[in-house]
Amino acid sequence: MINSHLHKRFYSLKLGVLSPAEFIPLIENTEIIHDFTYWAIDFALKTLKKWSSDKPDCFIAVNVSSHNLSDDGFADKVKSLLKKYTLASSVLELEITESEIMKKPEKAIKVLQELADIPVVISIDDFGTGYSSLAYLNRLPATALKIDRAFISQLDNDKNVKAIVTAAIDLGHALGMKVIAEGVETENQRKILQELDCDIGQGYLFSAAMPESEALCWKVL
Secondary structure, eight states: OOEEEOOOOEEETTTEEEOHHHHHHHHHTSTHHHHHHHHHHHHHHHHHHHHTTTOTTOEEEEEOOTTGGGOTTHHHHHHHHHHHTTOOGGGEEEEEEHHHHTTSHHHHHHHHHHHHTTTOEEEEEEETSSOOOHHHHHHSOOSEEEEOHHHHTTTTTOHHHHHHHHHHHHHHHHTTOEEEEEOOOSHHHHHHHHHTTOSEEESTTTOOOOOHHHHHHHHHO
16 A cells, blocks of 8 residues: 545444535535534544554545635645654645636635645646646646546546547656646556556555544454
């Protein structure tokens, strides 16, 4: 395992397990989104601290919202959480989708630069599904680019999709970014991505989402 990604789930006695798509949009319409993001980062770092003795090179990724990138104090709060757990800033990766960045691009770039100065790892999530221009992409202080699963799912049966994925990998590398493929589910997809020089694969081929306790056991094996 190279890295972990914090997947948020809401457990309700009445409704059962709710996916992020079911409850995150509701939270984003309130001020709760700020506290929720800080809690998620705190939990991620606390978990990583537990793992640090067994896997010191592991890092963890957390999604952030465009609302967080409107918070002038966001970078300082992230820095204080890293200090709280005495972890190097390089163990934390913050993911933001290109469509979220483009809601308020100038403000987002400013806050992302403050985060990059800490420095934490910044990655552009769901690349290819938004509407960011190459001009903005070149200005983002990102060190990783994540290709959306919608492309990876068709990688082995659509030559046009393969051409797009190839171009995205080449673009990411040309900009000095690590390239991650989301939603890798088959061995053939993994093989093609490896041939295209993609850096990292993420998806059910490697592991489904699991509770922290199971992830720790899986990690140690």
